[in-house]
Amino acid sequence: MQGDYRLHDIGDFELEEGGTIPGLQLAYATYGELSPDKDNAILIPTWFSGTHQTWEQAYIGAGRALDPERWFIVVVNQIGNGLSTSPHNSDGPVAMAGFPHVRIGDDVRAQEQLLRELFGIERLALVVGGSMGAQQTYEWMVRFPNKVLRAAPIAGTAQNTPHDFLFTQTLMDAITSDPGWKGGEYSSHEEVAEGLRRHAGIWSVVGFSTEFWKTEFWRGIEIEDTKFSSMEDFQINFMEAVFGAMDPNALLTMAWKWQRGDVARNTGGDLQAALGRVTAKTFVMPIDEDMFFPPRDCAAEQAMLPGSELRALHSVAGHLGLFGFEQSYLAEVDEHLSDLLAMAV
Amino acid sequence: MQGDYRLHDIGDFELEEGGTIPGLQLAYATYGELSPDKDNAILIPTWFSGTHQTWEQAYIGAGRALDPERWFIVVVNQIGNGLSTSPHNSDGPVAMAGFPHVRIGDDVRAQEQLLRELFGIERLALVVGGSMGAQQTYEWMVRFPNKVLRAAPIAGTAQNTPHDFLFTQTLMDAITSDPGWKGGEYSSHEEVAEGLRRHAGIWSVVGFSTEFWKTEFWRGIEIEDTKFSSMEDFQINFMEAVFGAMDPNALLTMAWKWQRGDVARNTGGDLQAALGRVTAKTFVMPIDEDMFFPPRDCAAEQAMLPGSELRALHSVAGHLGLFGFEQSYLAEVDEHLSDLLAMAV
Numbered sequence: 001m002q003g004d005y006r007l008h009d010i011g012d013f014e015l016e017e018g019g020t021i022p023g024l025q026l027a028y029a030t031y032g033e034l035s036p037d038k039d040n041a042i043l044i045p046t047w048f049s050g051t052h053q054t055w056e057q058a059y060i061g062a063g064r065a066l067d068p069e070r071w072f073i074v075v076v077n078q079i080g081n082g083l084s085t086s087p088h089n090s091d092g093p094v095a096m097a098g099f100p101h102v103r104i105g106d107d108v109r110a111q112e113q114l115l116r117e118l119f120g121i122e123r124l125a126l127v128v129g130g131s132m133g134a135q136q137t138y139e140w141m142v143r144f145p146n147k148v149l150r151a152a153p154i155a156g157t158a159q160n161t162p163h164d165f166l167f168t169q170t171l172m173d174a175i176t177s178d179p180g181w182k183g184g185e186y187s188s189h190e191e192v193a194e195g196l197r198r199h200a201g202i203w204s205v206v207g208f209s210t211e212f213w214k215t216e217f218w219r220g221i222e223i224e225d226t227k228f229s230s231m232e233d234f235q236i237n238f239m240e241a242v243f244g245a246m247d248p249n250a251l252l253t254m255a256w257k258w259q260r261g262d263v264a265r266n267t268g269g270d271l272q273a274a275l276g277r278v279t280a281k282t283f284v285m286p287i288d289e290d291m292f293f294p295p296r297d298c299a300a301e302q303a304m305l306p307g308s309e310l311r312a313l314h315s316v317a318g319h320l321g322l323f324g325f326e327q328s329y330l331a332e333v334d335e336h337l338s339d340l341l342a343m344a345v
Numbered sequence: 346m347q348g349d350y351r352l353h354d355i356g357d358f359e360l361e362e363g364g365t366i367p368g369l370q371l372a373y374a375t376y377g378e379l380s381p382d383k384d385n386a387i388l389i390p391t392w393f394s395g396t397h398q399t400w401e402q403a404y405i406g407a408g409r410a411l412d413p414e415r416w417f418i419v420v421v422n423q424i425g426n427g428l429s430t431s432p433h434n435s436d437g438p439v440a441m442a443g444f445p446h447v448r449i450g451d452d453v454r455a456q457e458q459l460l461r462e463l464f465g466i467e468r469l470a471l472v473v474g475g476s477m478g479a480q481q482t483y484e485w486m487v488r489f490p491n492k493v494l495r496a497a498p499i500a501g502t503a504q505n506t507p508h509d510f511l512f513t514q515t516l517m518d519a520i521t522s523d524p525g526w527k528g529g530e531y532s533s534h535e536e537v538a539e540g541l542r543r544h545a546g547i548w549s550v551v552g553f554s555t556e557f558w559k560t561e562f563w564r565g566i567e568i569e570d571t572k573f574s575s576m577e578d579f580q581i582n583f584m585e586a587v588f589g590a591m592d593p594n595a596l597l598t599m600a601w602k603w604q605r606g607d608v609a610r611n612t613g614g615d616l617q618a619a620l621g622r623v624t625a626k627t628f629v630m631p632i633d634e635d636m637f638f639p640p641r642d643c644a645a646e647q648a649m650l651p652g653s654e655l656r657a658l659h660s661v662a663g664h665l666g667l668f669g670f671e672q673s674y675l676a677e678v679d680e681h682l683s684d685l686l687a688m689a690v
Contacts, residue, residue, distance in 0.1 A: 161555060161558065161559055162558035162559060162561075162576050163550065163553075163554075163555040163557075163558040163559065165576075166546065166549050166550050166558065166576075166580070167550045169546060170515075170543070170546050170547050170550055173543050173546060174543075177522060177523075177539065177543060178522075179524065194522065198515070198518050198519075198522060201511065201514060201515050201518060202515050202547065204511050205508065205511050205512045205515055205551065206550065206551065208508075209508075210506060210508040210636075210637070210639050210641070210642065211641070212508075213506065213507035213508040213511065214506055214507060214508065214642070216507075231507050231510075231511075235511070291555075291636065292555070294555050296555070296556070297555065297559065
């Protein structure tokens, strides 16, 4: 269920890890109008398993911080997310198991090209993204410091942590251990249903918080007028339904990329030097109950970022609070983004 | 590699969940001498995947709080842990896939019988256990309040949380999804090597803390004079080696039991009433970096325990700090247990 989006072909695209994606297509959606001076552009890169849709539904709207009446907002779906070029929508040698490894830096370079080619945008008023979107936001800040005036990485890090690497590995193992995955050459994602179910199960444990489950937070979640009657009901009809509809190879492409997010690749491994390049006014926004991008890890990077502020968000839902279940959380995001957008740069 | 232990046959044992284990054998080890008045007995039940061995090596010793020169210490291996009666060491209808469901309450009843029959012990100076050992400790406190003078549940809860249930489910799924498990009828645990490897992988993510990995805590861990050169080395040669040597059905028996630990079964579902029964002097001892028995959950139960104290432990290793990697952690445990044992009751 994806809202309106367009595809932009940015041509044959060479990847940092080697190999080329022929005719790379980026799926993007825009909201609002670009000003004549092209000074009101906001870029939003997407998170693991996400698309522009969640941003459209939960974060963008009239009267909100991300107000299309004031800003020209471009949400670009990350490479491999199922809408942009991905293993299952590719032909030839890059189809399915042949899809090459993609890095966060590849996404950011492709996005920069898209913004220039389509809209002539040379400078962004704001880059904001959550989770893997935060990884891309950090990469933008370090790689193109002169193009990013403000930045808000939410619930993500500039350099992926070892714990995150291992967590992501369990997600990948859940999928690749399913005999139906067939080394990436399944004929339908339904052949990998069991692997996707286990993948959803691990998300339930690490993606939410202990308090999410203890307080039965899920009782307040309503999907198409339906509420959930038990933890098991929520697990099956929300988590397994959401993640079970996804493409296994797309998830694996994104997971591999997530594991290796690291802005220090731009500075020979020196994280301090990489973050020292940043000129954007930055709000680092961890979620307090996040179990795998914990505030501690985000704060350590914020301390290395010149002129930045730590603006922690509260969500009992933990990392998956990013879905925007709580009005209080969304109000906090709006408040911080409004503050940031009001700052002179 | 298990130190000396003995087996005690407590006869045919009826289980709370239905069914009987014929000739249930409990593997136990003792340290020290029982006093003529039988007033110096300490019981230690074991945790998931653990045996008496870790307690012997890390927690019991001359000059320690658990000093065999002062106390008579009995460590009883939980049912299904591989040393006590378990699926793979059973014959007939309870062998392998035929092994019945065992509950925490079954262990506690069997332990009570063992202590009476073998030693005539009617009162315990202390019950102390970690993780599933804490679950058993709580069950002792509620079920036999007059027999437990002091109690120290470490890194565990009286009523298992929903988050813990889901976490344990991912551990079980990792094993049962391995085609080599064959519904529990494998002929060697090596046929389930891949499932055990995934099981170890999930333990690495949730069992340790984010800070354990970030600080490369594993560099300080030495096993038989060998150190680990990388995260991957530690993952393979510690975590996968430790968990890969275990019996899959034993792990599943313990996991099922863990998921359902709940002292409120003694009081018609009323946790407050169950904990209100307790007369033991109790120190509730969560580990500060524990990701699945977090201090918050332990403190909530401590608040319901008459005359108890919250004594939090610090371990960067998180829940698996229970292994006793850190001298500072062990010193804290000793200090609290010494305080507790010095209290008049």
